[in-house]
Amino acid sequence: MAGQAAIDFWYDPASTYSYLAAMRIEDLAEEAGVAVRWRPFLLGAIFKAVGWTAPPFEALPTKTRNMWRDMERLTAEYGLPFAKPDPFPFNSVLAARVSLAASEADRPRLTRAIYRAAFGERADVSRPEGLAPAIASAGLDPEATLAAAVSAENKARLREETEAAEAAGVFGAPTFVTADGDLFWGNDRLERALAAARGLAAA
């Protein structure tokens, strides 16, 4: 049965490679004819569940250094702004809540603005003052958006979304999941995930 090709795009606002995917996915998905569901979640909660209190790369300083070098190279290749966040990792709870609080129509634009602020302009998106200019630049009202973000309902929804990510087998970010549950991890898998989603819908 042919239908609309679709994909879940799971991201954490503090994830380096989710920044790259967030800035690339819309054009690539349009080209592939795939609808994207933008789903923020908290990767830290999934790490905490297996006993990790820090991202796994932190144990190897050479690996951490290379991640930033890799980000330098890839942002240059993609033509994206890049300024290493400091501190890193930063607390992404509020940014994830803000991203989730937006309507589905606004969420991609708002989320890209948050990523650009965090990884392109070194804004402190862990705090309302750092998020407000990004929200405004996406054409939304900072005060209303931040209020919606911290509502009890939206907080509960982010917890549920994080549980849904875990249930879908998500262990990192970005992650792409096709309609049949096949999981693709990492910005490097974005094109293949979209091709798979398109193939499924055509089948």
Place this chain on the structure above:
Amino acid sequence: MAGQAAIDFWYDPASTYSYLAAMRIEDLAEEAGVAVRWRPFLLGAIFKAVGWTAPPFEALPTKTRNMWRDMERLTAEYGLPFAKPDPFPFNSVLAARVSLAASEADRPRLTRAIYRAAFGERADVSRPEGLAPAIASAGLDPEATLAAAVSAENKARLREETEAAEAAGVFGAPTFVTADGDLFWGNDRLERALAAARGLAAA
């Protein structure tokens, strides 16, 4: 100053994604006009130095499962045989010694044969009996090659090579290092590493 473009290709015989890179690098390097130095090392020794006794992905069963799913997809895309090794990870010390013992001319062919045996035919390449057919299939003498592999000199050389990998900043496999020391980690970075090596030589 223009010169011959070159790259170091660091691999561990037990590394899944090194299998993919080993099978792909020769054609891609030839196309890019880049000479490849095949350098086996022991990733476990580098992990051990930071206190890891198991590969980091093992803490997250969902991540381990996805690695195999990803390998299934990528081997299909590349047209490579694939049979998940069992047990995994396997001890790769002897296979790394065998790869290093070969001449530079024989090493690529021999190493590909070992990878094909380990990841395409589920051969137990942790042992001489599992390695012998792979060595023979590469047109080399199994007995002589295995004897050279376990010589005191070759064992010492592998330790030195592993130290050289660590000194170069290697934290995973496969890793590609260009003449200026820039490091690219993972099969996903092979094409970009070759392009960088080529760019350096042309500069």
